Amino acid sequence: MKHVESKEDLETESMEISMEIIENLEYLKGMHTALKAKEQNSNAELQEARKELINGLRGKRLQSHIGVKNIGNLDIKPFRYACKHKYGTEADVKAIELFSKWDSYLRNPEWNPYKMVKVGEEEQVLLDDEDEKLKDLKNEYGNKVYGAVATALLEIKEYNPSGRYPVQEL
Incomplete structure (x- = not known):
């Protein structure tokens, strides 16, 4: 460490350190901006490639285990099953009505049936x-209809x- 002889020397040294810190901060901000831009470009390229792959695979039966799944789609089968047992002859109409009602609930951003629960060191999102x-x-x-909605x-x-x-996912 340097021996400081006067108040002026101390102020000069302090000013030099402050300028160095400011320069380092500006450099880091520039690096952060450059990295953010690179990440956005890479993500855009990845999303475009993903869309092309999904469009290419949609509807094809492959001998591999790659396919496209609609994540977040509500399955109507449990609604039909429950309404068949509950309503008899009106089951199809009631199932479609109930399914449509719950599908609109799912899309409503104001309905938030989630809660955060701490599990060990991390928090998880669960249904309330x-x-x-x-x-x-x-x-x-x-339980089957509830399970489909859940x-x-x-x-x-998780996905959107x-x-x-x-959303469609591979």
Whole structure:
């Protein structure tokens, strides 16, 4: 360490250190901006390649295990099954009505049936057991319909939380 003889020398040294810190900070900001731009470009390229692959694979039966899945889509089969047992001859109409109602709930960004739970060191998103809509659905139509809605909700939350609509994934 340098021996400082006067207040002026101390102020000069302090000013030099401050200027060096400012230069380093500006350099780091520039690097951060450059890296952010590179990340955005890489992500755009990756998304474009992903879309092309999905479009190329859509509807094709391959002998491999690669396919396209619609993540966050609500499955109508449990609704048909539950309504068939509950409504008899009107089952198809009731199933479509119920399915449409719940599909619109899924797309509604104002409905937030999630809760954060700390598991070990990290927090996880789970469905809120106390959500009235979900409780009523489970009580009235059973576990299969509830499970279909729960699966779609959790997939949407994981894959597209801001858009609240299904996405295609490889």
